Amino acid sequence: MGKLTDYKQPSVAADIVVFTIMNRRLNVLLIQRGKEPFAGFWCVPGGFVQIDEAPEDAALRELKEETGVTDVYLEQLYTFGKPGRDPRGRVISISYFALVDSTKIKPKLTGDEQIKKVEWFDVNELPQMGFDHKDIVSYALKRLRYKLEYSAVGFELLPEKFTLTDLQSLYETILNESVDKRNFRKKVMAMGIVEKTREKRKGSHRPAMLYMFRQQKASSAFKKVKFER
Amino acid sequence: MGKLTDYKQPSVAADIVVFTIMNRRLNVLLIQRGKEPFAGFWCVPGGFVQIDEAPEDAALRELKEETGVTDVYLEQLYTFGKPGRDPRGRVISISYFALVDSTKIKPKLTGDEQIKKVEWFDVNELPQMGFDHKDIVSYALKRLRYKLEYSAVGFELLPEKFTLTDLQSLYETILNESVDKRNFRKKVMAMGIVEKTREKRKGSHRPAMLYMFRQQKASSAFKKVKFER
DNA sequence: ACAAAAGTGTTCCTAATACACCCATGA
DNA sequence: TCATGGGTGTATTAGGAACACTTTTGT
Numbered sequence: 001m002g003k004l005t006d007y008k009q010p011s012v013a014a015d016i017v018v019f020t021i022m023n024r025r026l027n028v029l030l031i032q033r034g035k036e037p038f039a040g041f042w043c044v045p046g047g048f049v050q051i052d053e054a055p056e057d058a059a060l061r062e063l064k065e066e067t068g069v070t071d072v073y074l075e076q077l078y079t080f081g082k083p084g085r086d087p088r089g090r091v092i093s094i095s096y097f098a099l100v101d102s103t104k105i106k107p108k109l110t111g112d113e114q115i116k117k118v119e120w121f122d123v124n125e126l127p128q129m130g131f132d133h134k135d136i137v138s139y140a141l142k143r144l145r146y147k148l149e150y151s152a153v154g155f156e157l158l159p160e161k162f163t164l165t166d167l168q169s170l171y172e173t174i175l176n177e178s179v180d181k182r183n184f185r186k187k188v189m190a191m192g193i194v195e196k197t198r199e200k201r202k203g204s205h206r207p208a209m210l211y212m213f214r215q216q217k218a219s220s221a222f223k224k225v226k227f228e229r
Numbered sequence: 230m231g232k233l234t235d236y237k238q239p240s241v242a243a244d245i246v247v248f249t250i251m252n253r254r255l256n257v258l259l260i261q262r263g264k265e266p267f268a269g270f271w272c273v274p275g276g277f278v279q280i281d282e283a284p285e286d287a288a289l290r291e292l293k294e295e296t297g298v299t300d301v302y303l304e305q306l307y308t309f310g311k312p313g314r315d316p317r318g319r320v321i322s323i324s325y326f327a328l329v330d331s332t333k334i335k336p337k338l339t340g341d342e343q344i345k346k347v348e349w350f351d352v353n354e355l356p357q358m359g360f361d362h363k364d365i366v367s368y369a370l371k372r373l374r375y376k377l378e379y380s381a382v383g384f385e386l387l388p389e390k391f392t393l394t395d396l397q398s399l400y401e402t403i404l405n406e407s408v409d410k411r412n413f414r415k416k417v418m419a420m421g422i423v424e425k426t427r428e429k430r431k432g433s434h435r436p437a438m439l440y441m442f443r444q445q446k447a448s449s450a451f452k453k454v455k456f457e458r
Numbered sequence: 459a460c461a462a463a464a465g466t467g468t469t470c471c472t473a474a475t476a477c478a479c480c481c482a483t484g485a
Numbered sequence: 486t487c488a489t490g491g492g493t494g495t496a497t498t499a500g501g502a503a504c505a506c507t508t509t510t511g512t
Contacts, residue, residue, distance in 0.1 A: 008280040009240050012310075012321055051237040051319055055310040079308045079323050081241075081284040090280055092241055094308050094321075165464075182466070183502065205462045206509040394491075411493070412475065419473095434489045435482040 010081070010090040014059035015046030015133070017095065017140035018072060020102040021157050025122050026174055028137055029107055030129075031066055032117040037087045038130030042121070044137065046093065055094045063098070067107040067118045072098035073156035077140055085132045097140040099156035148174055152193060152218040161197055163208040164188065191221035239310070239319040243288035244275030244362070246324065246369035247301060249331040249349065250386050255403055256349040257366055258336055259356070260295055263345045266316045267359030271350070273366065275322065288325045296336040296347045301327035302385035306369055314361045326369040328385035377403055381422060381447040392430055392437035393417065420450035 018029035030042040047062040049055050056074060064070050074096055081092035107118045121127060123141055126134065147153045154170055168184050188194060195214050200207035247258035259271040276291040278284050285303060293299050303325055310321035336347045350356060352370055355363065376382045383399055397413050417423060424443050429436035 009238055010278060010280060011238050012241060049239060049310070049321070051239060052312050054312060055308065055321065076307060078305060079284065081278070081323065083281050083283060092278070092284065092323075094310065163464085180503070181464090182504085185465080186467095187501090202510085203463075204511055206464045206511090208464060392491085409476070410491090411477085414492080415494095416474090431483085432490075433484055435484095435491045437491055 008090075010092045012049045012055070013046055013091050013093045014049050014055045014062065015044050015093050015095045015136060016059045016063050016074070016098055017044050017077065017137055018063065018067075018069065018098040018100060019123075019140070019144060019157070020100050020105075020120065021170055021173060022102050022120060024169055024173055025124075026141075027102070027120040028123055028126070028140075029067060029069065030119060030121055030127070031115045032119070033130055034114050034116045040116075041130035042127045043130045043133045044095075046095075049094070056096065059094075059096045059098075065110060066112055066115055068110050069100065069105050069107050071104070072100045073153070074098050075153075077136075077143060080132060080136065093136075095136050095140070097143060099144075099153060101157060101159050103159050145175055151222050152213070155213040155218075158213075161199065161210040161212055163201055163210060164194075165208060167194070167211075191218075193218045193221045237319075239321045241278045241284070242275055242320050242322045243278050243284045243291065244273050244322050244324045244365060245288045245292050245303070245327055246273050246306065246366055247292065247296075247298065247327040247329060248352075248369070248373060248386070249329050249334075250399055250402060251331045251349060253398055253402055255352045255370075256331070257352055257355070257369075258296060258298065259348060259350055259358070260344045261346040261348070262359060263343050269345075270359035271356045272359045272362045273324075275324075278323070284323045285325065288323075288327075292327070294339060295341055295344055297339050298329065298334050298336050300333070301329045302382070303327050304382075306365075306372060309361060309365060322365075324365050324369070326372060328373075328382060330386060330388050332388050374404055380451050381442070384442040384447075387442075390426055390428065390439040390441055392439060393423075394437060396423075396440075420447075422447045422450045 020027050020029070029045065031045055032042050033039055045063045045066045046059065047065075049058040053061070056076070060070070060072070060074065063072070075098075077095040077097045079092060079094045083090055085091065085093070102120075107120070109115065109118055123137070126137065129137070144153070148171065154167070154174075157170055158166060164185055167188065168179060168181065171184075172178050193214055194211040197210045197212055199210045201210055249256050249258070258274065260274055261271050262268055274292045274295045275288065276294075278287040282290070285305070289299070289301070289303065292301070304327075306324040306326045308321060308323045312319055314320065314322070331349075336349070338344065338347055352366070355366065358366070373382070377400065383396070383403075386399055387395060393414055396417065397408060397410065400413075401407055422443055423440040426439045426441055428439045430439055
């Protein structure tokens with residue numbers, strides 16, 4: 001290890017890929033840049049990590065400053081650091097992925113003059129993106145699909161109370177495949193990770209029972225796969 | 230995003246946790262510091278990322294400079310960045326984990342005057358470690374155990390040719406649990422990820438057939454677990 | 459009464475587990 | 486000939502997948 005200030009050092013940014021479910025589609029939160037480089041292009045929210053700030057705090061701060069969004073489930077994703085990924089100079093980006101319940105938050109322009117728009121995009125219809133942010137989103141999506149299969153992260157995308165059909169639809173939307181209703185319910189109930197509430201959701205047809213997530217059961221329900229596979 | 234050089238920026242380091250198997254134990258490669266802070270304490274190899282250098286190249290370069298070790302399987306692990314983790318100032322560390330076949334490499338002092346010793350340590354008998362490197366090693370170990378279950382990384386720890394008992398022992402050592410020999414072999418053979426060679430390993434008893442890893446089969450053999458679990 | 463989503467069981471099949479003996483070699 | 490690790494098959498069990506009809510409500 002050399003001394004701390006001997007050399008020119010790379011800059012460090014934190015970028016955050018926020019997912020939500022809106023009308024049964026998986027969406028990502030993007031901002032449109034108002035300045036060069038990549039003026040008019042879309043990017044994930046993010047910015048530089050301050051000297052006395054933890055990277056995840058930087059991610060959350062930038063998210064709030066740029067889009068007004070707070071209270072998200074956050075997880076570190078990957079650190080992108082190849083020279084040349086930012087035309088302004090050497091920037092290493094620590095990326096995060098976040099999950100939110102779209103009924104609880106409303107992204108909006110916060111007055112940051114460098115941002116023209118803040119919008120949700122369907123992950124299958126992404127706009128032209130700046131820097132390597134398309135790669136970052138792809139990576140986050142891959143990770144989300146992966147984690148959905150062996151952990152309880154999916155519940156972060158749902159309101160506190162939800163129907164089993166909501167939950168099934170979430171899996172089908174994100175994994176992009178359909179699931180048998182009976183088998184799905186059998187499994188979810190067998191895992192014991194949800195509990196019935198006393199409420200039902202009324203619609204124009206038969207009301208559906210509302211369920212809540214049970215944090216404590218989830219950790220044991222998603223047990224490790226033994227040995228291989 | 231602010232301008233690139235407006236603020237004091239954190240320094241960026243790359244640290245690398247190198248695992249190997251030696252006489253049926255899982256070992257980590259550590260260096261003993263010769264200077265304050267943490268003089269005499271043990272650390273994982275690593276150092277600062279240069280301005281025009283990809284972080285993984287920095288990790289590999291530092292590994293070579295400090296221990297002489299090259300040709301490792303490398304994977305990014307996690308970025309540790311809380312303020313205060315390095316008493317000298319703000320350092321964000323991108324950590325990597327690496328796997329090597331211990332029969333191929335010999336770590337040694339390379340003349341770096343800041344390092345007193347380079348040694349392998351059993352992961353269950355780690356010495357007193359500097360900075361937050363104990364956390365980094367724990368995290369790497371967790372990841373290694375995890376990846377072993379659903380990917381073919383284990384082969385990176387074995388020589389090109391190995392016996393099925395070697396392979397089984399590797400799983401048992403790392404996962405710290407014993408496996409039924411017949412079931413293990415049945416599964417490995419069913420996955421088709423190894424192939425017989427014509428050679429046998431002679432020992433003091435019945436010679437064992439040597440096998441080789443089949444890269445191409447492995448990707449399909451470790452298929453994704455469906456839905457949950 | 460009908461349209462629409464909610465809810466519910468059984469059978470089949472595949473994969474995981476448990477388990478014990480013979481074989482080939484060197485000393 | 487014996488000590489040591491190498492090598493092999495079967496029966497049982499558990500979990501995943503396929504599959505269709507009845508119920509409840511609003512209009």
